[in-house]
Amino acid sequence: MLLTALKSKRLVWREWLASYLFLLPALAFFLLFVAYPMLRGAYISLFDYSLNRFEYIGLRNYADLFRDKTFLKSMKNTILIVLITVPAVIAFSVFVSNTIYRKSELARSFFRGVFYLPAVSSVVSITVVWASIYDPNYGILNYITSLFGAEPIAWLGDLRTALFAIIAVLVTTSVGQPIILYVAALGNIPTSYIEAAQIDRATPGQIFRKIIWPMLMPTNLYIIVITTINTFQTFAIVQLLTAGGPLNATSTVMYGVYEKAFMLGSFGVAAAMGMILAVVIGIISLIQFKFLGSDVEY
Numbered sequence: 165m166l167l168t169a170l171k172s173k174r175l176v177w178r179e180w181l182a183s184y185l186f187l188l189p190a191l192a193f194f195l196l197f198v199a200y201p202m203l204r205g206a207y208i209s210l211f212d213y214s215l216n217r218f219e220y221i222g223l224r225n226y227a228d229l230f231r232d233k234t235f236l237k238s239m240k241n242t243i244l245i246v247l248i249t250v251p252a253v254i255a256f257s258v259f260v261s262n263t264i265y266r267k268s269e270l271a272r273s274f275f276r277g278v279f280y281l282p283a284v285s286s287v288v289s290i291t292v293v294w295a296s297i298y299d300p301n302y303g304i305l306n307y308i309t310s311l312f313g314a315e316p317i318a319w320l321g322d323l324r325t326a327l328f329a330i331i332a333v334l335v336t337t338s339v340g341q342p343i344i345l346y347v348a349a350l351g352n353i354p355t356s357y358i359e360a361a362q363i364d365r366a367t368p369g370q371i372f373r374k375i376i377w378p379m380l381m382p383t384n385l386y387i388i389v390i391t392t393i394n395t396f397q398t399f400a401i402v403q404l405l406t407a408g409g410p411l412n413a414t415s416t417v418m419y420g421v422y423e424k425a426f427m428l429g430s431f432g433v434a435a436a437m438g439m440i441l442a443v444v445i446g447i448i449s450l451i452q453f454k455f456l457g458s459d460v461e462y
Contacts, residue, residue: 213432225436238415261346283340291404349383
């Protein structure tokens with residue numbers, strides 16, 4: 165009996181060791197490239213850290229940031245970008261997915277490829293294309309608006325349009341993955357549910373609200389959380405198209421981190437900005453899981 169218990173315990177330990185050995189590469193990557201940089205960033209944020217200075221100042225960087233009008237403007241811009249981009253991406257992706265799912269397999273593959281192409285393209289090449297579209301003198305957007313008698317607009321240089329021009333680029337480059345996931349999720353909905361609703365003379369709108377949308381909730385949760393996190397970290401498009409201008413109208417928190425660290429050399433302030441952004445993203449993600457996760461059935 166004792167020998168059997170020892171063998172059983174040894175088997176459990178072998179299974180435990182084998183499982184953690186399989187997890188070790190991913191765990192090492194997480195600790196080295198995620199956990200350690202976050203802890204290091206939190207540590208640096210407590211210092212007046214520049215190329216020739218490293219002095220402990222406690223929470224002064226955080227206090228200074230909340231009095232900094234430029235940082236507050238960047239945070240406002242970032243939140244506005246998230247509030248517009250995430251719902252737009254979800255609405256557009258659901259509409260397109262629900263439309264192309266009804267097509268033939270060949271048509272579905274074609275449209276999925278078309279919409280996913282920006283997601284695998286270089287950010288630099290995409291921004292070059294959009295910069296030419298927004299060009300105030302030769303851009304196709306001003307050419308189209310001129311057909312309706314409108315005056316040329318400096319889309320990236322006007323305080324009224326610059327941020328929304330950035331949002332338009334973000335939306336068009338963010339719908340690729342959601343469309344792929346929504347089309348796959350629609351394929352997992354039993355057709356018998358929809359056929360039963362049609363027999364009961366349910367309208368297409370009722371079928372979508374009562375059957376399709378609730379069964380898309382696991383996919384919705386993932387897409388909303390991931391899109392929110394990615395949008396909060398908007399940097400490359402801003403840096404390449406506007407560099408935060410005009411007058412910080414398109415500056416985001418991530419661009420502010422880059423500016424403080426690599427242009428001004430204020431690494432402590434940049435780290436504090438990064439930590440504030442991480443806390444905001446964490447809180448919003450928890451809220452999303454709290455309110456959206458309750459409707460998800462796995």
